[in-house]
Amino acid sequence: MNEDLFSDITDTLFANKAILSEEYQPDEIVEREDEIDAFRSALKDVLFGRNPSNVFIYGKTGVGKTAVTEYIMTALKAEVTRRDDADELHVHFRNCNDDTVYRTVRALINSIRGDDCEPFPETGHSTAHALETLYEEMDSNGGTYLFVLDEIDHLSDPNTLLYELPRARANDHLTASRVGVIGISNNYAFRSSLSPKVKDTLMEKEIAFSPYDADELRSILTTRAEKALIEDAWDDSAIKLAAANAAKDTGSARQAIDLLREGGDVAEENGATKITDEHIEVAVDRVQRGRVENKLRDQTMHGQLILEALAKLEVSGSTPAKSKHVQQVYVRVAESRRQEPLTTLKSIQNHLADLTMLGFLERTEHNEGRAGGAHYQYELALDPTIVIETRDAIESEPT
Ligand SMILES: Nc1ncnc2c1ncn2[C@@H]1O[C@H](COP(=O)(O)OP(=O)(O)OP(=O)(O)O)[C@@H](O)[C@H]1O
Ligand SMILES: [Mg+2]
Known part of the structure; x- marks a missing residue:
């Protein structure tokens, strides 16, 4: 009996379910043309071997800050390899969730050194020494460094790092390399918590990501569905409904994608060949329950x-x-x-x-x-x- 338990499950609506998962990095970004344009021009100096601008990206959760940044970085790296004027480009991502400056700098050092080299010690050094080491590592490689600091508002004492790092070259800590900081945050009030000098540098170029409306979410979902689901596996009205629900609630693409994936699960459980409005309605209820449950348990x-x-x-x-x-x-x-x-x-x-x-x-x-x-x-x-x-x-x- 046991080995037959799953044998009747043969049909699936998903061609590639991973495309609807949290980890998936889309190779196609839709509905963010203006933000991408602003991002492009903020970083264009990298192509000419000049100092990059520092960029601050902000917007509510699920509005594409991380996805767009990764997309831009991939494109920029590719372009740099095609250009003679551009210095070598090194991009390092770090999520600052509850990090100290020391741990953040340490992570950047280790990321530059790579897995094969000895990691920077977890304790026993000052933050100043960690920063010095970071500058040495950067200068020994040369080129342009872009540090993407996600959830930067979670960094304890952000002023030190965000004061030091962008000025490293101006202050002669760096001679053979250049640095740009890209800060990402969904907390707009974070700006006012920074010292005025830090605000000026980090926020050289600010790009705001607004919540998506129902039409934008619909087009994001349709693009995703075409890759994640098999042909004819959804009603357009079901996608419209999922988009409308997410737009009304948060304007988050993550929420919209969650609804579509859950809707696909509901459809499969019902043995349906298509995701319909009814499946999305059940999904809305389930996702809402899941969220309330997580919040309550906290x-x-x-x-x-x-x-x-x-x-x-x-x-x-x-x-x-x-x-x-x-x-x-x-x-x-x-x-x-x-x-x-x-x-x-x-x-x-x-x-x-x-x-x-x-x-x-x-x-x-x-x-x-x-x-x-x-x-x-x-x-x-x-x-x-x-x-x-x-x-x-x-x-x-x-x-
Ligand atoms: N314009 C878009 N085109 C395609 N997919 C998108 C777009 N915007 C967001 N997504 C997708 O929506 C999900 C959430 O986006 P992302 O992780 O970039 O949000 P975020 O703004 O970084 O949120 P958070 O503040 O919670 O980190 C991801 O799966 C992402 O791929
Ligand atoms: Mg993010």
Whole structure:
């Protein structure tokens, strides 16, 4: 029996499912002509052996910052090999998520040295020494270096690195090589956290990526579907629906692609030969559930219980609700989940403030005239049924 378990699965709608995965790097970028133009002209000096400009790319998640940057770098590297005037080009990518300057510089050194050479020590040196070593490595190879620092806002103490690195040549740390920094971020407020001098250099050329609208997502999805799915495996209206949903929610191409892939899975589960609107509708629900679940699991126990209380209030039509009212329901929820509830209203209010900031709740201010004063009321910004079902699922897991 066991060896037959999968034998009846023979048909698939996917010609190459990896093309719909997170790791896939598209060789074709659509709907970003203006951004690509701006990027091209920011880097054109590389072709003539001049100092490259520093570039800062920003935009919300899933709008193509990484994909476009990789695409541009591949094209630039190819062009450089065809040109006599251009110096050799070295491109190094680094994701700065929660990195220190030392670790980032160390990673760049190791990336230049390659796997065969001894890595730079993890500890025991100053950041200044690490930077010096980086400059030595660069100068010993010569050419132009482009450092792509993704999620640059996650770098602890970005000012040091972003002050030093772009000025290395002007400050005579580099003589045989040139350097350009390409910073990528989805946090626009990050700009204002930088020192004015750093802002001027890093943001020499700024390129903003806006969220995609439904038409743009439709064309991105169609291009992807043509490579990832077999012929005639989708209704155009299904792609339109997936694009419309993602556009309405976030404008993220990642979300749109997730919907299409999930829609393909749903279609296959149903033994269908085509992805239709109905499959996308199921996919929308599943993807939404998945997101709520991840977000919920990231919260503390009491944060989760408060969200559950708000979901209950929402279902019974009692929102927006005052913190006092939330507390009453929360206490009942906590007891039903066999948890010791927090006792002070203040601690509930602190949780409510945090959950509002994270986008789980919406808060409105209410005025009850001179005597009552102002107070806040809260409602859930997520689907309450999904929250309750997810909480039930979490509670029924073995601990
Ligand atoms: N214009 C486009 N053409 C084709 N594919 C695209 C386009 N824009 C985005 N994509 C695809 O959408 C997905 C998300 O894009 P990408 O990873 O570049 O987003 P991002 O802006 O870097 O997001 P994050 O801030 O979360 O890192 C990727 O699979 C990417 O290949
Ligand atoms: Mg990215």
